[in-house]
Amino acid sequence: MVDSIYIGLMTGTSADSLDCAAVNFSKKEMNIIGLKNYDIPNALRQKIQESSQALELNQSLIKDLDIKLGNFFSESIKDLIKTLSLDKNQVSGIGSHGQTIKHEPNAENPYSMQIGDPQLISNNLGIKTVGRFRDDDILAGGQGAPISPVFHREVFAQTGEKRLIVNIGGITNISVISDQEIMGFDTGPGNCLMDTWCRKNLKGDFDDEGNWAKSGEVNKTLLDFMIDDNYFKKEHPKSTGPDYFNESWLLNCINEVDQDLNANDVQATLAELTALSLSMSLNEIEDVSEKVYFCGGGTHNLHLLKRINLKIKKTCLTTQELGIDPDYLEAICFAWLAKQRLDDRKFDMQNITGSKKAVYLGRVFLPAI
Ligand SMILES: Nc1ncnc2c1ncn2[C@@H]1O[C@H](COP(=O)(O)OP(=O)(O)O)[C@@H](O)[C@H]1O
Ligand SMILES: [Mg+2]
Structure with a gap:
């Protein structure tokens, strides 16, 4: 049977660390190939925490963090692939939640901001990456959360x-x-x-x-x-x-x-x-x-x-x-969500986020360079 391997990345609101999961979906029961946790470098973590507590966002700082985190995620994925003795061509897709800096579902123009540029991950690794999981749910009138x-x-x-x-x-x-x-x-x-x-x-x-x-x-x-x-x-x-x-x-x-x-x-x-x-x-x-x-x-x-x-x-x-490790459930979830997105599956989120229409969860970033 052909492998169907996806990697999921979760950095939750705690900004404590990055959880990564590699999962094979080729059989009916999903098969967890490997789970690994990476410490977010201290200086980066402090700036994330400051930004997510700030009343006003500093745009150039956010952009800088977006790139630094995108690179940190890419390096972590490379390490995971190496640790598991996988070849990157075996990985069908990556689901990266990103680091939440602001979640404003009730603003006049609602949004939820996650950083750690998914396009950068896609370019760095040459693997299709799904990110910005909350945006289209919000555009469809939902809260954008929770999605798990x-x-x-x-x-x-x-x-x-x-x-x-x-x-x-x-x-x-x-x-x-x-x-x-x-x-x-x-x-x-x-x-x-x-x-x-x-x-x-x-x-x-x-x-x-x-x-x-x-x-x-x-x-x-x-x-x-x-x-x-x-x-x-x-x-x-x-x-x-x-x-x-x-x-x-x-x-x-x-x-x-x-x-x-x-x-x-x-x-x-x-x-x-x-x-x-x-x-x-x-x-x-x-x-x-x-x-x-x-x-x-x-x-x-x-x-x-x-x-x-x-x-x-x-x-x-x-x-x-x-049967699922409570520390990695969310990372596994984002591997699964990446697969659903690349399989073109929409979700009815009405009773969860309140969105009015069925939506894709996540946007696809194809390697561009
Ligand atoms: N040994 C522990 N004792 C108490 N709390 C812990 C311990 N280990 C982790 N935590 C709590 O769990 C948080 C991380 O949980 P996590 O599920 O990763 O959250 P998030 O999804 O927001 O990143 C830490 O910030 C800490 O508050
Ligand atoms: Mg965490």
Whole structure:
């Protein structure tokens, strides 16, 4: 049988690292050939984080980052191909999500901006590259996010069961899937506020296993103020990003509450906010399975998972139980999406992003030089 190998790249809103997956779709069951994670060079990561929190974008800085990231993605793919002893001619396509800098689905002229130029990747490698996955969904009236629920249904839907998949990245998104139905949205922050607070308090890039949050106490006044944000009251379709739930959002909440707060109590409260906003959304969904499958970096935050578990009273598992590594599910998803795009498949995203027409997810960049 002829190989049908695609490489998927994901750099989520956390900007923690690049996840890469090489997947062979030649058989009915997809075959994961290799998974690898690449650290984003420090200087690049810092500039990405600054840009995604900035109120005004600096156009020349963004362009510079777009090229640097495009080159970094290309080098990572070359390394992956080499590590797996593949020949680049065996790779049918690349799906590169890109690094989100701004997500503005509700602006007068809505857009979602990902950088890491897909044309550059295509040119550097001589492999068809699919990128800008969110643009046409937004043009069709959708939020442009989340898009992974279509993949969740493809690989996880089970006849007669309504399954819940929860991805805790920078932002948390959920998918409700059955063979009949598909629905999904962003419930609010995942790790993004906790990561920001860690960095601000020189505790590292994230709260390892949630131990810092565990050492603090939830401040009820702050939690009540934060959960009162309009985002949590909106009906789906809805999507958000760390350009909204960011340091200035958090400092504004702390300021409004006007109490003396210990840094670890703030961290405990942020973990609680992620758990509470997710559980409020999950508890509203009817007739779902007693199991919830988690993926994303948040699955390593044991304190957070415990808080979620207490609130949703369901069996919490990871997607590993369903055969997919929770740390690489999204990278695998973008390999699959690249194949769907190059196979000319459109998706009905109405119940996920709210788009009005069936759309292609992703634009194709053919090698130009
Ligand atoms: N050992 C850990 N303990 C707590 N949190 C972790 C751990 N490992 C990863 N994370 C969290 O997961 C995040 C990365 O998750 P990821 O799914 O890659 O998100 P994104 O899709 O936004 O890049 C990190 O920024 C961190 O907050
Ligand atoms: Mg990540």
